[in-house]
Amino acid sequence: xxxxxxxxxxxxxxxxxxxxxxxxxxxxxxxxxxxxxxxxxxxxxxxxxxxxxxxxxxxxxxxxxxxxxxxxxxxxxxxxxxxxxxxxxxxxxxxxxxxxxxxxxxxxxxxxxxxxxxxxxxxxxxxxxxxxxxxxxxxxxxxxxxxxxxxxxxxxxxxxxxxxxxxxxxxxxxxxxxxxxxxxxxxxxxxxxxxxxxxxxxxxxxxxxxxxxxxxxxxxxxxxxxxxxxxxxxxxxxxxxxxxxxxxxxxxxxxxxxxxxxxxxxxxxxxxxxxxxxxxxxxxxxxxxxxxxxxxxxxxxxxxxxxxxxxxxxxxxxxxxxxxxxxxxxxxxxxxxxxxxxxxxxxxx
Numbered sequence: 001x002x003x004x005x006x007x008x009x010x011x012x013x014x015x016x017x018x019x020x021x022x023x024x025x026x027x028x029x030x031x032x033x034x035x036x037x038x039x040x041x042x043x044x045x046x047x048x049x050x051x052x053x054x055x056x057x058x059x060x061x062x063x064x065x066x067x068x069x070x071x072x073x074x075x076x077x078x079x080x081x082x083x084x085x086x087x088x089x090x091x092x093x094x095x096x097x098x099x100x101x102x103x104x105x106x107x108x109x110x111x112x113x114x115x116x117x118x119x120x121x122x123x124x125x126x127x128x129x130x131x132x133x134x135x136x137x138x139x140x141x142x143x144x145x146x147x148x149x150x151x152x153x154x155x156x157x158x159x160x161x162x163x164x165x166x167x168x169x170x171x172x173x174x175x176x177x178x179x180x181x182x183x184x185x186x187x188x189x190x191x192x193x194x195x196x197x198x199x200x201x202x203x204x205x206x207x208x209x210x211x212x213x214x215x216x217x218x219x220x221x222x223x224x225x226x227x228x229x230x231x232x233x234x235x236x237x238x239x240x241x242x243x244x245x246x247x248x249x250x251x252x253x254x255x256x257x258x259x260x261x262x263x264x265x266x267x268x269x270x271x272x273x274x275x276x277x278x279x280x281x282x283x284x285x286x287x288x289x290x291x292x293x294x295x296x297x298x299x300x301x302x303x304x305x306x307x308x309x310x311x312x313x314x315x316x317x318x319x320x321x322x323x324x325x326x327x328x329x330x331x332x333x334x335x336x337x338x339x340x341x342x343x344x345x346x347x348x349x
Contacts, residue, residue: 059101061139064128067104068113072149072181073121073156074174075166080125088126097138098123103155104142118145118152119159150182157194167222168229169207169215176208206233214245217252217276219266228273235277244279251339252276258331295332304332314340
């Protein structure tokens, strides 16, 4: 019997013995009373375990390399990093190991893995990182549960609701996959099983349907939050609007990549959302008026903006400011040409 199990049963026995001792007749000899209550307590404790009233929980010390991640979890394991897990890593080091066990289940037919993580993805990542970085003896602490896929999904979802670092988009896409896999595409049934508002679940599922080409416009998928994401999903219900949004998103994605390569800050999420929601106006040139496209440098200053678009060409304004240089202007011009081409306003006739 494992140490923790024996300690747990010992505590039960102590409780039962105390109850039985207080009820013993005062005239009974102390030695006989002690022996009787011990036997009664042990029998009662074991009966409670056998009946299922009390469940024994075994914690295992595992090599994380032998434990895979269950694909039904919302968290994207590949997006985890040392920076995201730094607080947890420091806590594990300070406490001399992982204190809160993960939940795993056994797997069959996989020669490389014995278990898979249902809840505890960040703990698994952190222990794996520690083993590769000066703490080779760190063990992954887990308890084994017998769960079918739907129960595993509900358990993982409950844990993820309390985690601020699980993005709305990750959860939304996890729900969309589960809707088909576990609930036969019945949103009402899914909402009841997860104890969620049907309206809230419906919004999450719509956000999940936003295509990757649009998500790529944001600096990080974590920037796509439920409220603004739902507004974007609603706008994309119109086919013409959706085409315009995808075109502008591709331009923004290239801008984001250029900024990363140049070590510049990313375009903030509110600015990305504003440009995406105004995509159709940008394509139409707002009835021949000024197009809102502009290129902003790392200091937040305008470098170039489109003033007008018509059949004769495009009127562009170059903004003067301290620190402006020719290379920056050339870069802004290239992005503007890419924007015009992707929105159907190319100068090539």
